Amino acid sequence: AQKVTQAQTEISVVEKEDVTLDCVYETRDTTYYLFWYKQPPSGELVFLIRRNSFDEQNEISGRYSWNFQKSTSSFNFTITASQVVDSAVYFCALSGGSNYKLTFGKGTLLTVNP
Amino acid sequence: ETGVTQTPRHLVMGMTNKKSLKCEQHLGHNAMYWYKQSAKKPLELMFVYNFKEQTENNSVPSRFSPECPNSSHLFLHLHTLQPEDSALYLCASRQNTGELFFGEGSRLTVL
Numbered sequence: 001a002q003k004v005t006q007a008q009t010e011i012s013v014v015e016k017e018d019v020t021l022d023c024v025y026e027t028r029d030t031t032y033y034l035f036w037y038k039q040p041p042s043g044e045l046v047f048l049i050r051r052n053s054f055d056e057q058n059e060i061s062g063r064y065s066w067n068f069q070k071s072t073s074s075f076n077f078t079i080t081a082s083q084v085v086d087s088a089v090y091f092c093a094l095s096g097g098s099n100y101k102l103t104f105g106k107g108t109l110l111t112v113n114p
Numbered sequence: 115e116t117g118v119t120q121t122p123r124h125l126v127m128g129m130t131n132k133k134s135l136k137c138e139q140h141l142g143h144n145a146m147y148w149y150k151q152s153a154k155k156p157l158e159l160m161f162v163y164n165f166k167e168q169t170e171n172n173s174v175p176s177r178f179s180p181e182c183p184n185s186s187h188l189f190l191h192l193h194t195l196q197p198e199d200s201a202l203y204l205c206a207s208r209q210n211t212g213e214l215f216f217g218e219g220s221r222l223t224v225l
Contacts, residue, residue: 033212043202044116045216091157100145100212101170104157 002027004094006105013082014113021077021108023092029053034068034075035093035102045091051075082112117141120205120217127195128225135190135220137205143215145208146188148180151219152201163188195224 003026013019025034036048049059051068059066063080079086089109093102118139127133139146148160162170163182177199179191188205200223206214 035213037216042218043204043221044218045204045206045214046116047213047215050211050213095212100208101159101162102214103159106156 002029002032002094002096002103004092004103004105006090006092006108008108009106010109010111012111012113015084016081017112018078018080019082019110019112021079021090021092021110023075023077023105025073025075025092025094027094027096029096032094032096035095036066036075036077037091037093037104039089039091039107041088048077079110082110084112084114086110087112116215116217118205118207118215118217120203120220122220123218124221124223126223126225127192129195129197131195132191132193134192135203135205135222137188137190137217139186139188139205139207139215141207141209141215143207143209144185146182146185147206147208147214148188148190149204149206149216150201151204157204160190192222195222197224200224 005024032053034051037045039045056068065078067076089107091107092105095102121136145164147162150158159172160174161180166182177194181189202219202221204219206216
């Protein structure tokens with residue numbers, strides 16, 4: 001069975017602070033994929049990143065960066081110099097091998113205050 | 115704009131009504147999904163269609179009836195729903211590399 005845990009239910013920061021959203025996963029698959037999605041108030045889930053289990057390189061995209069560590073089964077997401085527009089619910093998700101059923105965590109509500 | 119369009123965006127229905135949710139994707143993907151998002155709960159996978167064939171039914175009650183006439187369209191037919199079915203219903207299509215692209219959802223309220 002697959003499981004994704006986002007222990008932080010809500011995080012509140014002040015603009016320009018850095019913030020890290022935690023994600024811990026469980027799977028028995030040797031090949032799997034990890035994802036992060038952003039859900040703004042409009043409701044649509046916006047795809048941010050996909051990582052496969054063979055690639056542990058960290059990734060940076062602008063103010064966003066992701067730290068994938070298989071040893072701790074974690075795939076954390078950091079926003080540098082947060083902005084008000086970053087306020088949203090962020091979901092971590094997992095799918096195993098060729099099984100493209102994404103299992104989502106419960107999400108972390110990030111509020112960035114001006 | 116993700117290329118996945120859901121209508122209606124909001125729907126209010128009584129428990130005896132019959133209504134349908136529609137999803138259309140313009141991304142050329144071959145797989146489409148229905149997810150349910152309730153308050154305080156993780157997103158729940160409901161159905162998966164691959165090349166118009168249903169490949170996943172996640173023990174969804176029969177009052178939810180999906181239909182996939184082609185790879186670009188997906189419907190969710192609703193009848194005799196319960197108030198606990200009130201939720202945001204999200205449609206997604208899947209790229210070959212596994213990413214799902216979601217619509218904005220249909221917010222359903224069952225009275």
